[in-house]
Amino acid sequence: MRALCWFGKNDVRVMNVPDPKIINPRDAIIKITTTAICGSDLHLYNGYIPTMEKGDIMGHEFMGEVVEIGKEVKNLQKGDRVVVPFTIACGNCFFCKRDLWSLCDNSNPKAKIAEALYGFSPSGLFGYSHMTGGYAGGQAEYVRVPFADVGHLKIPESLSDEQTLFLSDIFPTGYMAAENCDIQPGDTIAIWGCGPVGQFAIKSAFLLGAERVIAIDQVPERLQMAQVECKAEIIDFSKVDVFEQLKEMTGGLGPDACIDAVGLEAHGTTPDALYDRAKAAMFLATDRPHALRQAIQACRKGGTVSIPGVYGGLLDKLPMGAAFNKGLTFKMGQTHVHRYLKPLLSRIEKGEIDPSFVITHRLSLNDAPDGYEVFKKKQDTCIKIVLKP
Ligand SMILES: [Zn+2]
Ligand SMILES: [Zn+2]
Numbered sequence: 545m546r547a548l549c550w551f552g553k554n555d556v557r558v559m560n561v562p563d564p565k566i567i568n569p570r571d572a573i574i575k576i577t578t579t580a581i582c583g584s585d586l587h588l589y590n591g592y593i594p595t596m597e598k599g600d601i602m603g604h605e606f607m608g609e610v611v612e613i614g615k616e617v618k619n620l621q622k623g624d625r626v627v628v629p630f631t632i633a634c635g636n637c638f639f640c641k642r643d644l645w646s647l648c649d650n651s652n653p654k655a656k657i658a659e660a661l662y663g664f665s666p667s668g669l670f671g672y673s674h675m676t677g678g679y680a681g682g683q684a685e686y687v688r689v690p691f692a693d694v695g696h697l698k699i700p701e702s703l704s705d706e707q708t709l710f711l712s713d714i715f716p717t718g719y720m721a722a723e724n725c726d727i728q729p730g731d732t733i734a735i736w737g738c739g740p741v742g743q744f745a746i747k748s749a750f751l752l753g754a755e756r757v758i759a760i761d762q763v764p765e766r767l768q769m770a771q772v773e774c775k776a777e778i779i780d781f782s783k784v785d786v787f788e789q790l791k792e793m794t795g796g797l798g799p800d801a802c803i804d805a806v807g808l809e810a811h812g813t814t815p816d817a818l819y820d821r822a823k824a825a826m827f828l829a830t831d832r833p834h835a836l837r838q839a840i841q842a843c844r845k846g847g848t849v850s851i852p853g854v855y856g857g858l859l860d861k862l863p864m865g866a867a868f869n870k871g872l873t874f875k876m877g878q879t880h881v882h883r884y885l886k887p888l889l890s891r892i893e894k895g896e897i898d899p900s901f902v903i904t905h906r907l908s909l910n911d912a913p914d915g916y917e918v919f920k921k922k923q924d925t926c927i928k929i930v931l932k933p
Contacts, residue, residue: 547684553591572692604630605683629881635694672785718744724875725801737805738766798844807853851876
């Protein structure tokens with residue numbers, strides 16, 4: 545089959561690779577009908593995530609048709625159309641039973657690597673380095689899905705691939721980020737980053753009852769989507785002082801909750817952002833947490849900082865004094881996607897949201913290497929790319 549493989553920083557290639565096979569009785573093989581490039585794939589493309597190996601197949605947002613099933617998968621049939629969550633979970637362990645699917649204890653066969661870094665290992669992930677299992681991803685013609693009996697959502701014929709694909713990651717990720725803000729009536733939520741997850745976080749914050757959402761970015765088309773499509777108020781951080789602007793817009797109080805939908809590769813213009821760039825360039829720091837620092841600083845006293853943006857390593861100069869003295873609550877983590885599949889599908893079916901609004905580019909899998917370049921450089925007003933094998 546054809547698959548998009550990682551070969552190093554800024555180097556991904558479409559290759560012919562062996563077809564995936566059923567290995568375990570709870571596996572299924574999915575023929576991919578639509579897949580997508582995620583902002584977090586850029587962290588791999590940019591060489592920020594360790595333990596990638598040459599030839600690894602990328603991609604963790606995909607859907608398709610079941611073409612083979614292991615003998616213990618009783619709730620799927622050949623021909624079923626499914627979306628697959630990017631987190632791999634067994635459904636039976638301590639964590640899965642507590643609805644903490646991205647922390648599954650049984651789905652990362654290479655847990656030792658993550659344990660050395662983090663103490664304990666998170667779940668396995670599709671196409672996201674060997675630290676999270678080394679699983680082949682879904683930017684390919686076919687993919688093997690482990691624990692397919694719990695890791696799937698059947699999609700009704702009435703909904704298109706583009707309307708449902710993002711249940712695999714970015715819609716639940718934006719939604720969990722908003723849910724983590726514990727939104728109360730009248731709340732104002734500020735969101736750093738108007739990439740796809742940021743856009744879904746804006747829509748989700750409104751779905752969950754926020755009165756106002758303020759979105760922060762510097763890319764004109766992303767700010768425009770946040771404003772026009774998602775109904776957020778916007779701040780262009782390249783033009784104004786974000787802290788002062790947020791304070792002014794919230795009557796001097798600060799936002800009730802702040803969402804960092806940027807993660808470890810933040811761009812900024814303030815001294816701390818330049819410091820991060822320099823330190824990362826000298827390999828003295830792994831992550832550039834400028835957006836997170838600003839979110840902590842801007843959040844109102846007693847507020848919540850919710851972090852869907854990906855962090856991988858050690859963070860420098862985090863204002864813990866501000867966080868402590870303002871009594872902030874922090875919530876974060878990889879999305880417990882399984883938890884959100886059915887509730888969010890139901891919101892799509894009811895017409896409360898059509899996730900396809902975020903798509904700006906449709907490419908064939910063969911053109912994926914160009915897609916990565918365009919997406920990385922935010923060229924051609926690119927916000928979200930879907931790929932067809
Ligand atoms: Zn993703
Ligand atoms: Zn589990």
